Amino acid sequence: GENVEQHPSTLSVQEGDSAVIKCTYSDSASNYFPWYKQELGKRPQLIIDIRSNVGEKKDQRIAVTLNKTAKHFSLHITETQPEDSAVYFCAARANNNDMRFGAGTRLTVKP
Amino acid sequence: GAGVSQTPSNKVTEKGKYVELRCDPISGHTALYWYRQSLGQGPEFLIYFQGTGAADDSGLPNDRFFAVRPEGSVSTLKIQRTERGDSAVYLCASSLTDGSYEQYFGPGTRLTVT
Numbered sequence: 616g617e618n619v620e621q622h623p624s625t626l627s628v629q630e631g632d633s634a635v636i637k638c639t640y641s642d643s644a645s646n647y648f649p650w651y652k653q654e655l656g657k658r659p660q661l662i663i664d665i666r667s668n669v670g671e672k673k674d675q676r677i678a679v680t681l682n683k684t685a686k687h688f689s690l691h692i693t694e695t696q697p698e699d700s701a702v703y704f705c706a707a708r709a710n711n712n713d714m715r716f717g718a719g720t721r722l723t724v725k726p
Numbered sequence: 727g728a729g730v731s732q733t734p735s736n737k738v739t740e741k742g743k744y745v746e747l748r749c750d751p752i753s754g755h756t757a758l759y760w761y762r763q764s765l766g767q768g769p770e771f772l773i774y775f776q777g778t779g780a781a782d783d784s785g786l787p788n789d790r791f792f793a794v795r796p797e798g799s800v801s802t803l804k805i806q807r808t809e810r811g812d813s814a815v816y817l818c819a820s821s822l823t824d825g826s827y828e829q830y831f832g833p834g835t836r837l838t839v840t
Contacts (some may be wrong), residue, residue, distance in 0.1 A: 659769065659831045661828060713784065713785070719766070
């Protein structure tokens, strides 16, 4: 089955700097890669996703890149703000609807 | 419109007891998923429903866990003979169809087994 690894487990940046979180996956059949943001005690919220037919997707300060050959994908947050502080999860899913999540990255943006 | 809702928000039960956790998906969403999230970990897939049927229950850890969705809307996750290791947040998510990738999560039920 699919196995998703996520790094780093914690990340601290200064407000205004960029943050990058990386994930690798094992199942070459995976074709959908969402990123979720989870604040303390809250539900995971989808912030951006990418399908396997594109290599990059951007939405304002957030971008995701996908390298299918290397089986890794990354989340990039530019101009970070304190409200970006949360735990971020990557996930990968093949057609079987079994979505596997990474262990999460706790991002802290210091003002 | 209303998002995914789950009840109860918190459940404390004694070891060996039976519990039921409820999920109300977004209206019109035919696909429903249950996940379990332990502290400091990502959500772990348990079971997926398409309509009334469990299309994939490969994530259920053992036969103490069972889920139903009799009318294709509300789902109930049932745990028999609870163990302390079952303590976690149980998350439900729904999506428009099984071909629609975006999953929307409920707030979760925090289960504590004492």
